[in-house]
Amino acid sequence: MTYYDEFSDDIDDFDFAAEAKRKREKSKKNSVPKSVPKQQVLPDKSVIPPPKVVSNSAQKLQDELIQQVQERKIENEPQICINCITVGNVDAGKSTIFGHLVHLLSNETRSLEKLEKLSDQLNKPSFKYAYFLDTNQQERERGVTIAVNSYSMQIEDKLFVMQDCPGHQDFSDQIQKSVAEPDVGILALEAGQFQRLQKKIEEQLRMLVAFNVLKVIVVVNKMDTIGFDQQQFNAIRRSLIKLFQQVQKTFGSNIQLEIIPCAAMDEIDNNLVESSQKMLFAEATLKQSLINCKPRPKSLEKPPVISILDFSSSEGKLYFTANVLEGFIQQKDVFYIQNSLLAFQVTQIQDFQLNNLQNAVGFCRLQVQIFDKPIQGLMSSFSVDLLQKVKSGSQAALAGQFLLQTQLKMANRLRAQLVACEQLYPGQNFDAYVFNQKIDCRIRKIDAILENDKLMEGVKDFASENDVVVVDLVCDEKVVVKEGYRVVLRGQMNTVAVGVLKAWN
Template sequence: MNNNLNRNQLSVVKSQQPNIKENMNIVIVGHVDHGKSTIIGRLLADTNSLPQGKLEQVKETCRRNAKPFEYAFLLDALKDEQAQGITIDAARVFFKTQKRKYIIIDAPGHIEFLKNMVTGAARAEAALLVIDAKEGVRENSKRHGYLLSMLGIKQVVVLINKMDLVDYKQERYEEIVEEYQAFLAEIGVEAESFIPISGFMGENIASPSDKMPWYQGSTVLEKLDALENKEDIENQVFRMPVQGIYKFTANGDDRRIVAGTIDTGKVKIGDEITFYPSGKKSKVKSIERFHASSMKEGLAGSATGFTLEEQIYITRGELACITGETKPEVSTKIKTKLFWLGKEDLNGERDYYLKIGTQKVKAKLEEVVTVLDASTLAKTERQYVQRHEVAEVILKLEKAIAFDKAQNSTETSRFVLIDNYEISGGGIIVDSLENQEDWLNEKVHQEKVIWRETAVTRKERASRFVQRPTMVLISGGEDINKKGMAAYIERGLFTEGRNVYYFDTEIEEEHAEKNREEKFQEFAKTSKFLLDAGNIVITVANNLTENHIHTINTIVDAENIKLVWIGVVKEDHLPIDLHIEDGEKKEIAYQKVKKLLIDMKVIFQPEG
């Protein structure tokens, strides 16, 4: 028994069928009490996907308790089967046919469905939408239909369940088909088929029903096997949200590994990668896996890392793509379709966080284009969105993000909105609007100086000065005497014969953020001249952030920057090369900086 499993996890022991190679994810949705659990139980029983003897055991338990057996009880029984080994979680059930293996994702409510949607646990290729024949089309029937359309799930099979309660009447079936088909047409969804079934009686689940001779279509299992797997995600364009950059320094190991999980496509050694939104490029030098032998390529769905031939500074949240393949969109203003679940209305007065992939950025509601009652499709013209409403809205982002439009990729167009630390909405990006691209990259692109080596190369300067031009960037809290430390390090290196220059940036925290970014850019340009002259440049800035380092790195290559942090670190993902405690004696700190420069081969002994 796996003790790490939570109480909501349950399992099905599956017989091994090595000849079955295909897999398909399907999601099942529907109004409460319309019979989803019964249908799932039937699918498990009728495809022999239950643990051996489980069906008979549950029937016997019902008989002893004088309780009528229901197939929905199979799921309840499996929840108590922790001792039999667990292979699925609370929302996922495995079953199989002769053609393929299925994962059926149960979506018991809006919030669970939304969370599954965003985390990728429900990357469904098809959907079963259940409607009770007696109750008919309900509010949630329409809401779930709209959610499926937002997710881009094109293959929708509608199961009109509990036909036994309406005496298997064709007229009732046709009434529901007409009503729901009209609704789906308005939201751009076309159902694959409408299948009249009785989950309780097993009619039209695994075998044709003689109770409904008027229906000549497929059974549920026949229809599932007839559905098409979507394009293999390995054959789509390469997309990998950057989870983190991991640096190694032990035993002279200077690798920087870019790590993440590949959403689509594949990457191999030698591919040139462009990172968005920064636009930086470098070629893949090696493919890395934790505790695994070296590999030549990373595939969709795998947690993968790779090193780059040229060290560039990138951050968590960048979207790695292969140069030459279809580019993602990059924008600070997006049009979205979303489903709102927040306790408070979505409105333009509050700040939200938008999370897509590993990117997280502050967002504001700029405009509500349309608010739609998902159950009636009635439109209202107002500038806020209430709970359980669907809307088309325009969001303004604090900085540019990289994404794909929903019609091009579901994986990289889905997002959630976070309000007060809770997932409160989610949806898809349908368009990139009037793009006021990140002002810094625009400006750098327009004004960037073309740096050319003179008759004296960098290598020649390094050989003459027995050092590599490098910026030692010292940062930490505002109340720490970083300038005194910088001057001490400059004096120490100068005394030992190094070409060193202490460049005081004078960039303080009280500057407005945009003004501070501009000053960082100016500082980086000046530093570039000093570095090209072969110097070790010592500089100071208060409370650096990833954005500030990114600003510097648009001019100065990441491999030429060593970040020394003094005191408490406030930001998780800074590329810190050396951490010094507040109050450390200057001589000890100097020796640590000197050792870093030796270990990183910034200063070295002359040849010969």
């Protein structure tokens, strides 16, 4: 009702100003001051809110995904699988060592004859064994390993999945993003170049310890170049043990060390499979050392978590090379990639010998298909853009884990204990590898340094080379986190710091 309606008879005598003032005062009296918050009205606990409407098909899918987590049972005892990483300087002969070992284990004379001809054609006759592993044409022409090459070999009842890493500095980023959680670290070095390359060897030992391997095998190659001299080998051995003890002390780890002499190019006295008459001082052959390795204990009862190391497509099919970090994988499992909003279903599982498996507990090759059914709270549709967000190092867990709210932890502010390979100071920007997830990061502060085996707290302006420090890192994006994950900071061409993750928020 308007003023005109209520006072239509004597509108000329109506005091509009007085009426407006009266209404303002009434409104002011009834209003709540801004400084006083409105009283929260609590819901009546006896009133149950109506359930969220979920279609029958969506509810059935959700139940199936949760069931994948709750009712998992491995049918066959998996084969003992040991994951190994091989590192070393560019001329240490890693590919030659293991190419020759693969040849001796398989005794493929035809393959060797073919590779001998190829190495002669490329004017690289000493690379015939390396070509067993360096299958890329560019690698063969340049004579260096460029990418991380994965292959497998059977020794007695154990399957060894080997990851041959580039030794050249230009390609060392490949190691961090393509290697997940090896059981054994193998370092190859040249017997005659130990003193000259000692700093590089120390860096590689740090990296293997940061990978948290169970055992490190150092292969002292090219013993023929020092005349198979036992005294020189013993001197190298003593230096290696001392160096390794220092590295272990820094990380507080307890890793087994074995040092094996060899001459990979020697047809007879190589100490790879059979003992060498020229190296009777060797404690074991490389084959014996590998046989004595044990895999990392894994709980098969835990829901599976995988790290995606590589992916490719062929004839319209999508393939992931993956490492199972926990649990086991079986066909029809639906996984959700933590940092890409993408879900996929496993349609086939293969090992590196291309055998089809019912389940997988280590390195494997997965044929997958994009899971484009909407999963409540995860994703609504698939696009090519989502697939492009899948990075090497991405981690994935069962979609049912997310529905049960037991998903992987993620954070972008990290606290790590690092060994500085060069000077560090707050404000520096680096490529950070957390486990094998690559991310841009900045050092926020350095707030502790190890002195006399004790961490001395207090903000530091900088850290010098070989200092052990605790730093706070700020990352551009969130990454999957877990205490003990390796953290590697990389500059443009070199490793700046190596360590482990301690905390996050």
